[in-house]
Amino acid sequence: GFSMASRLSSGLRQLWRAGRSSRVWLRTASTSSSSGASVRRVVGAGVFGLGLAASGAAAQWWHSHQAEAAASGYPPKLPTEEEWKASIAAQHGNLIIATMHDGDEAQAQLPKVTKFYPFLIISHPRAVVTQSAISVITDVHPDAEILIVSDKYNFDDDNGNRIYSGSFARTTSSSINPARLNISPFSTSKSKLDEELLMPLSNMTHSKGVNMCSNAYAVKLDVRNKLVHLSDGRVFSFGKCLLATGCREAKLPGIPAELLPHVTNLRKVKDFDKVQTLVREGRIKNIVVVGGGFLGCQVAAKLADQGKAKHVEVIHAYVEPGALYRYVPTYFSDYVTERLRALGVSERPYHMVLNIKEPAEKGHNLSLALQGFEKATIQCGHVVFAPTHLEGNVELAQQAGLEIDTHCGGVMVNSELLARSDIYVAGDTASYPDTMLGRRRMQSFDHSYHSGAVAAFNMATGGREAYNHLPVITSSGGPMAMEVVVLGDIDSNSEMYSVYQTDNNNPKAGESEVPGWEQWEKGIVYYMKNRKVVGAMLLNLSGRTDDVRQLIRHGLSYTHRNGEEIEELNGAIDLGLINPTYRHSASRGSGLSRFHTTHN
Template identity: 25%
Template sequence: MRHDYDYLIIGAGMVADAAARGIRELDAEGTIGVLGEERDPPVTRPALSKKLWTDPEFGYDQIFPDTSGDTGATLRLGVRVSHIDRAAKRVETSDGSTYGYGKLLISTGGTPKRLELPASERVLYYRTVEDYRKLRELAGEQRHVAVVGGGFIGTELAAALVQNGARTTLILPERTLGESQFPSALAERLHQTFRDHGVELIGGRKVVGGEERDGKVVVRLDDGLSIEADAVAIGLGITPNQSLAEQAGLAVDEGIIVDARLATEDPDIFAAGDVAKYPDAILGRQRVEHVDNAKQMGGCVGRIMAGSDERYTHTPYFYSVLFDLSYQAIGQLSSQLQMAEEWQQAPAQKGTVYYLDDHRLVGVLLVGFDADEQAEKLDHARGLLADKGPFNPDTLVGKLAD
């Protein structure tokens, strides 16, 4: 069976929703098709590790934007694209269907990184709505959930679970939570905050294997210790899903290479979101896996596909809320870089951290600011990051207070 669309989008995530809306800003009539491998429609993915667990007024039905109703896009879910035929301008799916396109957007996101522990009903490489549903069923009532990974997803999941009645263990390679990104005082505050809320922290360890037996999951650590849990949720980052582009002969390098207009080497094929490696106007070529980028890049690429002459010039930020600690950031965060700290209250409570690499500002971290303050400071931070300096810690302190 063949279907033809003016605009075809592979991947039914937040980028697809934003792109369809961007298309409709300029083209009210063109047909839009969205092919999604997951069986759920586009979803506000950050809610799966944040608000659905921590905000009692935020309901499950609020995570699904009405992509089809608002834009007229046709969603075809549970469909895996197997091949892109650039010459014929069509894609083929594993069920034997073909889809023709005028403009094609690849927004395939990424696949969670795996351990030597097979996925199952109790072992979740956490990313999808289905993962959320399963974890909700397994969590609570003091059942034991082990979370693997001390990064973005791992910390949010551990915080969410312990606040919803689960006995929670967080296994992480760092000895102090956040020490690879944050100044020592902030890392120590974060670490102690998790402990104060009842999360058991096993630092300096990695999972090397495991198995399921008798309704439990046993994970083995690199020091020989084994931990038994009712479920294991794993958040170790993702690998970009670039194989379709690679098979189609498009340039890839830990992501699909696009230009400032988010186009690949083929002028009718674009890429956006987690899978796109693009030339950021301030920070240089990079690939960003956060919600601000998905929304802004998705809307921009939709308009470009529909005829806009714009370029993607937005430098995205990312954020997290962990118990009473909230932060927002732009650019590169690494405790291996030179850092300048500016605290308005006690250290690690409210303030700014600047990250420098060879006298160039490469990252800014905001801690504890409210929504009104952060919006202004993020815009100011972008201006500082665009300034090539040279900077040193003394000249940076106070810059965001100007």
């Protein structure tokens, strides 16, 4: 086999030399810069196989460049525009050879390129993933030129703050809550990537090389030739690209166009600001919140608190038997439902929205038809759709030929967040492999921040850092006084085990805010599959986040259960609880893992 490979390699080299000298045919591929200069590559060939022989070197140009630079020191030297042009010309020459048949010349020509950028970020300029990536790249290459351009879906949005669970509690729509930036120290493995690269976003100062395109958006991404086409006709070339186009807005179907101003599909911080203003100023008599997940519960609780002074009724409708039913044990779902009622929220479990029409009564803007055990109609002033899960915004990636995960709707990447050579994907858009939990797509502030940093580090250094961070999903209960931190897969289809402290356990606690119910003060719910911990939900114990993360990473499992108690889990983490209650529950429902992961 080795002898055959050697002879084949030698033969190909001889064919290449013969092809160049005989000049059987000629083909010129060119690319023009903004100054009008062009680089031309003349390629001669007599056989189809010559393209195969030469294409390897051309395709590996950038990687060899990075390797040579890394050998000479850190950080690696960035390629020049002339080097990029020579590389692309070589690639086009090889493309033409590879598509030759019976002497016919295949037509291929590069468009006029406006400018070359070593780094391209296709994302909203203000998105968390974008800001994190800029911070890392400019730390490695302070003078690097970076082009940031949005896709069509995010282009008309003047505020890139995605509304994750808990994020709307900020004081202003444009600020970033520093407490949410880094719940745990960031690390992947022992390398140059450490906390110093991840400065707080509010303290970042960008270099003069960061260019944000505000008058056009990306309409086409050519990953083979490293070109991005903009809506105004300009074409930019790039060295490496980060694609982070986020999620698409979820919409209630079948709403007449004239009623759309009275329906808010909650996706951005500005969306909640609008709704909160309506309630706080008493512009409407009542409002319906659709969605029984974390976001829906938060929104309902917050609006009930904001609307008290103006006596605005908040109605909370969802198809499940109780609030958070897909994610938590039945007893905790019942507790959250009753706690929302105690705050003045009108809970409507088992109710699905059938349609939205014009109101039958004056003084209202909408008429909602609901299907529960029997049909019901609600006249209301506004509707808020607050789904916990959103579909990935992958339109540009599909057009570029990137592989899409059909299970969770993200762009498929490897552990280095690489979709194709020099094309990285991060944030809500990425479907990435997790060594313990399987392939998944996450919608999380924490995930966007850290995945953007890892992708940018690999882009800037030519590194091969794996994204091993286990991100959290945070949920601020607001008026419910519950700070929830979720790690891994939480799914009420899993076996669940709770360790918690109630007001009855704590002699110093006051009267419960929920009549007839013990008030949960703090605790943890473990989620297990095949007796192994795959997820956890912390209640008012965010300081134990790192401990839980390590526990999941180490694959903690139990061997036996004594009634309601599982000894291996009771002492797994020191939670500091007073007279804790232990409770085991069987599986039911469906939760975050159904939407975010596919298990290998």
